[in-house]
Amino acid sequence: MLIKISTPNYIEGSESLTSHFQKNIESSLGHHSDIVTRLEVHFSDENGPKSGENDKRCMIEARIEGKKPMAVTHHSTSLDLALHGATEKLKRKLDSAVERLREHSQNGKESNEV
Secondary structure, eight states: OEEEEEOOTTSTTHHHHHHHHHHHHHHHHGGGTTTEEEEEEEEEETTTTSOOTTOEEEEEEEEETTSOOEEEEEEESSHHHHHHHHHHHHHHHHHHHHHHHHHHHHTTOOOSOO
């Protein structure tokens, strides 16, 4: 599973943050590495360098081979909390998609939708 992380240019220490975020993503979503080929993680601060409530945003797009990509977004007060919220949402979405795929394969049906 390839993980690509994008952070805003004005966030200091983005290399160490990227490493930290990658470890969190792998621990949260690693059990889906057999079906997810790529994760694109985009962080943003909707108020830029100014502070604001729930202005940190994390959007994660998961690519599953042969299926449509799925995406989730979460806003919070910090990038870490935004990542945690987004990974939890994606984990639930992927769990549901895996269950649907399992049901379709048991019924002998193929589907391109997840």
